[in-house]
Amino acid sequence: MSTILVIEQVLNGLQFGVMLFLMAAGLTLVFGVMGLINLAHGSFYMVGAFAAAAVAGATGSFFLALIASLGVAAAAGALVEMLVIRRLYSRDHLEQVLATFALILIFSEGTRWLFGSFPLYLNIPVYLSGPVTLPGGIQYPLYRLTIIMVGLLVATGLFLLITRTRLGIQIRAGQSDREMIAALGVDISKLYTIVFALGAALAGLAGALVGAIQSVQVGMGEPVLILAFVVIVIGGIGSIKGALVGAVLVGLTDTLGGLVLPVFFKLFMGASAAASVGSSLASMLIYILMVAVLIVKPSGLYGAPA
């Protein structure tokens, strides 16, 4: 195992983590501020990717496609919040889960009805394609580096938004006492719509960024959603900082586990069996990580103690 391979895998883990962060940030905000479990968050990821693919197909511009993914996902988020989610805040979690699960089905079948079942074509633009050579002779795809940069920029932006702006103060206040800030004259329903749309927009951006290197298809959001839930449980529900740390931890664990475990099992079993056992165990690794974190810190790394 060469150093170059390890560094490349660390970058891959970081890129994966940053992408998960974009998903988890919205999820954790919505849960933290509104106390709502939103299973339909993966649908915004899909909506963003489809919007990007459609706009890229029509205009040929990847930049416009990213803007579209943000805009369409935010609009979809705001619409869903006003039509459906608003009625769920006072209900218990089971009813929220049922209603947002229904939203997944509606979004998936609606998208299938609009775009069909076959994957759409969304390619990375020419100016971001191909590898770049990093110091030390490491070749790494420019596009993945760009994802890491975008993710870190968004993380910084969110951090500033939460700590330095009026909206951020309201969000933090909403997290600690909903009734009180409503009583203080903050338009709480507008705040909820904004937070929900912001979360949806970030998910849509993640969908568009990732759609360009993977495939844009119906149902692409749900596997990521599960990982995003793992991330916010590890990081502590409601904490943006926790979401970032949790996402990078999950990303690195998943990527490096897939690399190290098969090599480890090769020490005492055949190559074929080691590949099989190692990769099976590697896919469990992030859940093992989650269990380990929960044993030590039951409310997550940065979660407020229950």
Next chain:
Amino acid sequence: MKMKSMALALSVAALASTAGAEGVKVGMITTLSGGGAGLGMDVRDGFMLAIAQSGNSDIEVVIEDDQRKPDIAVQLADKMIQSEKVDVLTGIIWSNLAMAVVPSVTAQGKFYLSPNAGPSALAGKGCHKNYFNVAWQNDNLHEAAGAYANNAGLKNSFILAPNYPAGKDSLTGYKRMYEGDLAGEVFTKLGQKDYAAEIAQIRASGADSVFFFLPGGMGISFLKQYADSGVDLPVVGPAFSFDQGILQAVGGAALGVKNTSQWNKDIDNAANAAFVTSFQAEYGRLPSLYASQGFDTANLLISALAKSGVADADGFRAALEAAEFDSVRGDFSFASNHHPIQNIYVREVIKEGDVFTNKIIGTALENHADVYAADCQM
């Protein structure tokens, strides 16, 4: 989500005419939602096209979506057998679902015609007289890829496939024929979308070529990321990663890649020419190999029904074994374990006008059967 689409006018006609005793009821369980939906739709469309063309109004088809989940497939099979009273089941795309459904179906005396999945366990010791595979045994196309790799002078392959029965059959099949060394062997997660980690391993491995089996959306992701990574080793694979349904999404990244298939749209026979033209006219897209397999499965069923009703199980089985239908692949027959004996070709990805598609450039294996037949005691 539980889409229950009765087979359009056809089944309505069948109901209206109350075909009764001579009719046969077919249960199709296939993947119509989620990441693998394109494969199931191709099988369904090919199958229904053949039924419509036959004008046989005694065949009623019930179609259900398994969502690529084994537990749902098992429930659907039970429901179809117990309350719908189907005689023949078909449609499953994925080997892990086939392993969950087929043994119980055949144990209940029903027939199962596989239009896709061909896990090794069902071709060898687990074979059954009522189970027929009309596509291939899982290993076949990968064996052909191994044979092609030898001819192409590849000496050090890096091989990867998803961690499920067909993925294991795939690497076994490739290694059976391939004579060179292995630079690495990796199992990925089923449904995995990001292959950055595997591509990094390929780069570090010193391989001279890459063999991969990643059907559906997995192949799209891998090929796009591979093309972007700067690794430019030659790629070999089975047709599943380069079929008609996904080539458009992969785009130029797949151009020139060699892949192995038992079917292609340019195989020269009357049945195939008619199939390709009529499929395009009906559905407005080029057929994939999955569609060809669905089409052949239906035609096999129709040919057998012309000789014997399903009520006479022995007669119906003998009629299936004879396989007297015009396969779009050309010559087609069953080995003793009810899996195909057929040619497997090498194809190259080309661009025809604006459409990415495949063309046959040679034959990898002639009249090829699988190695598990010897273990099959019916």
